[in-house]
Amino acid sequence: MTNKEVADILERVGQVLEIRGENPFKARAYYSAARTIENLGEDINRTVSEGALSDIPGFGEALTKKVTELVTTGRMGYLDEIMEPLPEGILTLLKIPDVGPKKVRVFYDSLGIGSIDELEEAASDGRLAKLAGMGEKSQAGILDGIRLYRRYQGRRLLSDALGPAEHVLREIKKIAGVKRASLAGSIRRRLETIGDIDILAASDDAPGVVRAFTELDGVERVPAAGDTKGTVIFAPGIQIDLRVVEDRSYAAARHYFTGSKEHNIHMRRLAVEHGWKLNEYGLFDGDTMLPARDEEALFAHFVMEAIPPELRENTGEIEAALRGKLPDLVETKNVRGLVHIHSSWSDGKMSLQELGRQIKRRGFTYFVLSDHSKAVTIANGLTESRVRRQWEEVARVQEHLSRFRIFRSIEVDIMRDGSLDYDDSLLSQFDCSIAAVHSGFAMSSQEMTARIIKAVSNPYVDILAHPTGRLLLQREPYAVDIEAVLQACADNDVAVEISAHPLRLDLDWRYVKAAKDIGAKFVVSLDAHDPEDLDYLAFGVGVARKGWLEKADVLNCLTAQQFAKRLSDRRRGL
DNA sequence: GCCGTTTTCGGCCCGACTGTTTTCAGTCG
Incomplete structure (x- = not known):
């Protein structure tokens, strides 16, 4: 099970x-x-x-x-x-x-x-x-x-909730008397799917703010509206809860409404151990409120590091913060290059030229071109001869891009028996190859595990793409012993992909920390096909952060030169 | 059902809102 x-x-x-x-x-x-x-x-x-x-x-x-x-x-x-x-x-x-x-x-x-x-x-x-x-x-x-x-059915993708959430937050900030406001709840913790949207505001006129909130454009229904809190159904059918507190309570309320529930219970127990009481209005020693302007100050009362929202799942973050051992989490701005990019050579929408232009314009210094290999015929996967022609085009486009590098890679299909879709002699000529399962999802866990481990044992595989094959709210992960797979990746120095695609977010953050602990490295990749996919990076970084990753754990935080060196060193070491 | 640097029994996080109520139970987060 x-x-x-x-x-x-x-x-x-x-x-x-x-x-x-x-x-x-x-x-x-x-x-x-x-x-x-x-x-x-x-x-x-x-x-x-x-x-x-x-x-x-x-x-x-x-x-x-x-x-x-x-x-x-x-x-x-x-x-x-x-x-x-x-x-x-x-x-x-x-x-x-x-x-x-x-x-x-x-x-x-x-x-x-x-x-x-x-x-x-x-x-x-x-x-x-x-x-x-x-x-x-x-x-x-x-x-x-x-x-x-x-x-x-109750839940939707983080990416589908974030747009409406940020829009409504902006509108709330415009309401008269609102001093500050922010997102809270699972959306702030960057959970991959969201039940409803929680927003917190500080104001001296809570009832007035709640009223204005329930009258915003786009509100379909108002299931509840009181003096400090309101719930609306916002088009299209997303529930949004707003809670309004006095400014002096903002930090405690922000912590409280960000959760998770288990994290909160743990923190409140900690407060009780100090002889205090923690609720959404503040941290109290008897009737005295211990002042906290922001969450950092709140955590400081407990003599602990401030815990980033993404870590608040009660999976050891409180113990680590008390010991001063929280990770220095990777940030979106640390990422230097985009990995796992499809072009119009297979099923992507953009030409190599356009990809170069779009990605460079976004401030990145390289990308890893990774079209499908020939087995994925439905996605116009590249035959060996088309691979060679693509390389010629890469060389031509590269000439016109100064201080920007295109890595020649491939998303090579893992066949049912664990062999790869190209032979080693071709694979060895790519800068990098990304192995992935796209078919035969129904096999047993033993077969699937053996299949993937065989693939990542191939010396020319550098990255394992979407390791569990899940599609959020659509398709369960295939049966696989993911820990054995991750161990094989660590043993073979194969980087594990964290797909930033909002529908995948695969590897699941719940396994990321464990994989890091056994020595795995990661790439936060895009699996981009459309121009809008190029803007999904932050979702992948959210998963990396929920998995306790630091900059040094994520290979595409390296510069283009360092990234190239790592790839060539790895292959030279064979 | 779990847990213990006072405890092996007696606690277990805490408050807002609604609807059906004459003082509160149920739900939610």
């Missing part, structure tokens, strides 16, 4: 416990365990087989036993047991806004509702409004929520 699958089961256990009305802290223990496994950065199967599960905080006797059972047998008897009287679809009800475990229980006990369809029916014919604690408004709200859920 994958970490995600195990986490999902633990999540379900927590939800069922809540619906059954059991100790909420017991449910929380399962939720917390789910988050831990999801963000573990290590294959849970390995953790279990090494007997290391019980070393992880939050895993006591019971959870260790149950997760071990789940991983080794594929089932958890306890979940079957507590699910026993309940219909399979009942947990999907929790995906509807304003429907939580208590209401699910009432709906099921009173009306036998066990699916979203049944909930919709009961809301449509008025039965829901008659239940205890319900009314006409709640019933209408649930119908609305079902429509919204069906349209968007």
